[in-house]
Amino acid sequence: MATANFRNDLVKELPYLRRFARGLCGDASLADDLVQDCVERALTKSHLYDPARPLRAWLYAVLRNIFVSNWRRNAKFVGAKTVDDLVGFEGSVAPEQDSNFSVAVITEALDTLPTQQREVLVLISLEEMSYKDASEIIGVPIGTIMSRLSRARAHLENILEKRGTTVLRRVK
Amino acid sequence: MAFETVENWALHAFADGELEGEERSAMERLLVENDEARKALVAINYQKSELRRAFGGVVDEAVPLSLIATAQGRGGRGFLPYAAMAASVVLVVMGAAGGWYSAQHSESVQTAELAHRALVAHEVYSVDVRHPVEVAAAEQDHLQAWLSKRVGTAIKIPNLDAEGFSLLGGRLVTAGDNPAGQLMYETADKQRLTIFIASNTENKDSALRLVENGKLITCYWSDKKLAMAVTGDMAKDEMMVLAKNIYEQMDIKS
Incomplete structure (x- = not known):
């Protein structure tokens, strides 16, 4: 109780x-x-x-x-989405201001991450957990946390870069 | 320390505040010398700030009452608030009050649920010293228009100055699947009163009822298009006077 x-x-x-x-x-x-x-x-x-x-x-x-x-x-x-799914993205999201991404765009980009990378990224970048806490929460060594984190960040950056140029092209 | 790639673990660790002592100093020196490392650090920090910008606001949202109720051990999914209420004292106020008493004696599920929700919302929000309301009394017209729009019925914010309660403001809350409003008032000695307003989905009037729960007393009824519950820490007869006053002020001829 x-x-x-x-x-x-x-x-x-x-x-x-x-x-x-x-x-x-x-x-x-x-x-x-x-x-x-x-x-x-x-x-x-x-x-x-x-x-x-x-x-x-x-x-x-x-x-x-x-x-x-x-x-x-x-x-x-x-999440079951791949980068290819994003190509058909409808321009329903308003043009980005100051090159910031909308919540919808960031959510879609996160959906393309493998869950193992996404959970590490969310715990550390969003929730600001320490590597040690993240390692205990997920149950893997700190080294694994660090390699998943760097892959997640590189992947997300890649997706958002593509999305950024797509949005810019649509705005023009 | 040589900077090799944007996946350099130490750069991430630095951005996440995981480096200390000599490791940290070494990274700081590298950042001074190495443009590529600096750019990579900016990219990591930018991505972190974008993630927090996208989702950070979630912590400021009103937590759904069902989650709070579950955490407090008051049930959750499938919980019947009116079953729990059977344990508390329910008084039906009879006709003495004149025109504002209706013939609907049997307690409807909707109004009993409403009283429970109003009580939970009162307990959650009235204790909040710094953020008791979403929209403050200074924007009363906006608050009235906003809640009317969200609840789906014209709402008039009652004036209780004469009773010693001044309006603090209000917020949007939930009543099941529907939006509802909560108005909050305060006395000079910081006693708080809330009025919970939802749309009257059963579309029938009810008697005025009182339910006591510890020190708190809730008076609730439904009338025309609105279902209402007033909650505060006061004596029954005091609550009756207040509720009657509120009832009369809210009685929009329609």
Whole structure:
């Protein structure tokens, strides 16, 4: 049974869980489903939480495990997009200002990343987790985190560069 | 340290604040000398800032009440708020109040749910010292127009100055799948009162009911196109006077 303190702390982490989930799966309502599952599991597994460790990292691990197991089982979580899918992109997104990318463009670019790279990128670039925390959350050595991270960043940069020129061409 | 490629691990580690001591100094020296390394660092930082710009705002969004309720152990999916409410005291206010009492005695699921949602929303937002509302009272006209538009029915923001409650402002909340509004008021000694306003999807009027939950008391009813719940920490008769006042001010002839 989760204690009242644990529940209170859990409520405080909800905004961050929602952001992490949004980064992982892009879609807002899928992301909130994921957070809902995470909260339910965290409450039943609260006795496994070691209060000496940061709660956020523990919750991220719970959420990430649900995401990965659902993603393996359930096609709805699969990003399944490739760079080729982006070519047919409709110009429904407004022309970019100051060369910033829209949320839709960034989400689509993230969807082209393999999940193993995306989760590392989201944990470190968006959630600002340390390499050590990311390594514990995902359960791989720090060296693996670092190589996935650099590949994810290079891949994303590549996609966004192409998208940037596509957008510019359309605007002209 | 030689700079070899944009995938150089140390550059990423530097950008992510993972380098310390001599490793960090070495990278700083490299950045001074090496244009390519500097450009690569700018690209990494730019991408990080783009990701945060795209998703960072999520932490400032209102968390769905269903998530908060689950985290607090008040159920979640499939949770029936009116079942939980059976445990609390429900008083139906009878006809003494005159014209504002309706013949609808049986408690509808919708209004009971509404009271629960109003209570949760009150508990979540009224304790927030710095960000109790999304739109402050200074923009009352905008708030009224915005909530009317989102709820789908003209809403008039009641004036409770005479009762000692001044408007703080309001925010958009949810009532099931639909948008709802929450107005917040405060007394001089920082006692807060909220009014929860949703569209009356059952389209029938109900009696005025009071439900107590700990120190809080919620008075709720549905009338014409709106379902409303007033929540605050006060005595029953005080709440009745307030609710009647609000009811009369909200009673838009339509």
